[in-house]
Amino acid sequence: MATYEELGIEIRGNSKQQKVKCPTCSHTRKNKTDKSLSVNLDKGTYHCFNCGWKGVVDGKTAEEKKQEGREYYRQQREYAKPNVTHVPLADRTVKFFEDRKITRETLQYFKVTESQEWMPEKDGHKAGKRTCINFNYYRGDDLVNIKYRDPLKCFKMTKDAELILYNLNSLKGRTEMLICEGEIDAMAFYQSGYYGATSVPNGASKGSAKLEYLDNCAGEFDVMFKIIIATDGDEPGRALRDELVRRLGSHRCWLVEYPEGCKDANEVLIKHGNDAVRKLWSTATAPPIEDVLTFEDLEPDMDDVYQNGWPKIEPIGYEGFDALLNFGPGQVTTVTGIPQHGKDEFIRQIMIRKAVRYGEKSFIFNPEEEAWVQATKAVQQLVGKTFYRHDRHNSVNPAQYDYAKKYLNAHLFFVDHINADLTIDGLLVKCAEMVLRKGVKYISLGPYNCIEDKREQWQTEGEYVSQIYQKLTRFALKYKVHIFFVAHTTKMLKEGKKFVVPNLYNISGSANFFNKTHNGITCYRNYEENTTDIWVQKVKYFFYGKLGMQSFHFDVGVGRFTELGTPFTSDLDYLIYGQPGRMTSTLFPDEEPRQPDPPTEQQQPPTDEASTDTYDGYDPELGF
Known part of the structure; x- marks a missing residue:
């Protein structure tokens, strides 16, 4: 296969993504210096946006x-492989396709066959073996899956196949x-x-x-x-x-x-x-x-607001806090506070509640704690009980532990900060991959001082912070996710023995932590009152919230937040029943059992069928 040089493509430097002159059309154009050919050195691809010339090089097919x-x-x-005896299509099957204007030649190209397959009961017909059309799924010469369709329009695929x-x-x-x-x-x-x-x-x-x-x-x-x-x-x-x-x-x-x-x-x-x-x-x-929006482009969103009102975000389940702030897609919320005042726990609580109520998935980068410690805390927050076994009534029992692990395994993910690229660009590449593979909707990054500094020599810290927020905001908008960006405050002042409540301007490094974020919240632990106050100090869009403060009781042993004046409820209980209440003796053997409500789709036991979002190749040098 030809190299870039053999194709006449002039590569300059080592930048992964480049714009260069197209050797096939630049000499015919009025502006002969226009760089219309996009080249990706990592992928070995090239594409001219003027003449359409494109292909793959770099020595690999x-x-x-x-x-x-x-x-x-x-x-x-390991995936299961289909194990079935195929037979040629019967005339009645061919006629079924011909009635749908699909020719025999097309069926041969797609390697459609039929077989006898056990299918479920439907419309009064008992379960049993029926003649099924086989839509065969190939990767190369390997048959990796089959979709079966019977005359009753029942469908199934090979169990545990790819x-x-x-x-x-x-x-x-x-x-x-x-x-x-x-x-x-x-x-x-x-x-x-x-x-x-x-x-x-x-x-x-x-x-x-x-x-x-x-x-x-x-x-x-x-x-x-x-x-x-x-x-x-x-x-x-x-x-x-x-x-x-x-x-x-x-x-x-x-x-x-x-x-x-x-x-x-x-x-x-x-x-x-x-x-x-x-x-x-x-x-x-x-x-x-590209990069231009007309009113016609914006019309669907405008019409939706005109007809249905401003966007509404599903609440996290805290009545008081939900009235203050909702976390919409395409936004960045800066979270600050004095160390040990509950920033990470509050963000993780939000993510768990989003998972339990709406099945949404989250991704966390927090190098200040080992991942297994964060995972352990997440289980405690979900169940509402501690890992310590000295109190059997308030400790996580084996059934709860197993259920929580399985559910969180499909909904909460952590950056391996030992091996990962910890620059802001490297972290966003990993976040984009998680949008591909898992469909995450919420991302927590920080603290800021733990992100590797890639500041240029000519940049002030304020300019560098502004650049980070630009990247975070563009990423959040492109992938329709919400990003929590954590940053510590500077050394705080005291009034007597009590710390003053900090704000986003108290974050070390730059006023841009306040200026560039969509929303800003401060976590403040009031030791005298034994409460944790969550201060909403900036809200960019009025329809997502307002300024204010909500006080919580913080259970230090479990890491859970409960609004003052409201009873404690277990998120695991909510997950199983769809509403607060007491669990069955299967998970809480020391409590009086109750009959569960009819199960809904959300309440089914967790599976390993995690979503897989498509990653279109975020490149920090190109941006978005």
Whole structure:
């Protein structure tokens, strides 16, 4: 494969991302010095945004780069492999597809087969073996999964098998692809002439917990310049579309629009034919002009506010504090306070409550404590009891410990600060990866003095702090996450024996800790009153909160906050029942059991099916 030099691409220096002149079109342009060719030295990719010339170099084929990506991103676990006897498609099965305008040749290309498979009861039909269509999922020559469809429209996939995109092999050597919401839709796009059409394996699953395939196919996504999103036109399909765009990056996602009366590509094929399907992908909506927003671009958000009011964020479950401040996406909240006044515990409590109530996931960088210590404290905060076994009524019992570990394993993650790059750019690269792999919505970084200083010689500390906030804010906006940024105060003044309540201007280094943040809160432990006061000292948007103070009782042994005047409730209890109350004897054997409320989806036991957000390659040298 050709090198950059052989292609005539002039590389200057060692910057990972460069803009250079395009050797194929610069000599034909009026401005011959315009640097229209984007080069990524890490990925070995190049793309001219004037003439469209693009490709992969650096001595490795696209397939080799994909394989490296797979090995890096794929979860390190053993997957089950399908074990089934395939038979050729029966005539009735072929007719089923022909009624949907899918040809026999297309079925052969996609290696569709059928088999006898045990399927569940449905519509009065008993569970048992039925003839099923087999949508076979291949990675190279390996059959890694099968989706079964029976005549009753029951679906299932091979248990414990790897989730990947359907028709993944079609992406070999490509830098453009299409993602739709069903195997038959992928076939419809293929028949229309789009040969890089893939499908998600499990449709528009509720929430983001079923997007494991994004992680498992991260190597394929890494080399894509253009991704056409063609999910269904119904509400779940639009939700999946928005989540894919969020994770894959809006700068490379294009959207299709279905004609009236059609919600997917196969319906378009049946009603309007191949030409109409071809029109879907050939007229996909182009991205807006880079870095420019028009009123038309902003109209959906403006209309939503006009019709429904200002944005509302789910509360964390503290009635008094929720009336003061809500933590919206795309924002940075600076958290300060005197050391040992509960900053980290309060942030972690917020994250646990967000996980318990809404299934949201969080990522913590706190090098002041070892990760196992933070994890232990998180279990205590979730259960509301201590690890110390001297008091059996107030200590975490084995059942509670096991349940809490499993749940938090899927919802709370920590930076390995021993091995990680601890610069702000390195941390944001890791955060972006966690948006890819786990779908985190809340991030805690700090304290500021533990982030490796990469200040330029000419920069003042104030300029450096301002630059950090610029990066944090752009990251939060791009990935729609909320970032808590922790910073210690300077040596504080006392009034008698009591410390004065600090504010964000008391943070050592710069007034920009106050000036540049969206929100600012101070944690202050009042030892005389035996309370911890949370002061909201800055709120940028009035619809997210207001200035004020809320007092909490802080249980030092457990690390939990309870608003003054309110009873203690266990977050683990809330997790199981969806409301405060007493638990069953299974988890609290020393208490009187009660009958649980009917279970909801949120109350099901935790699983290992963590979400996998798509990382589009944050590069600190380019920004966002």
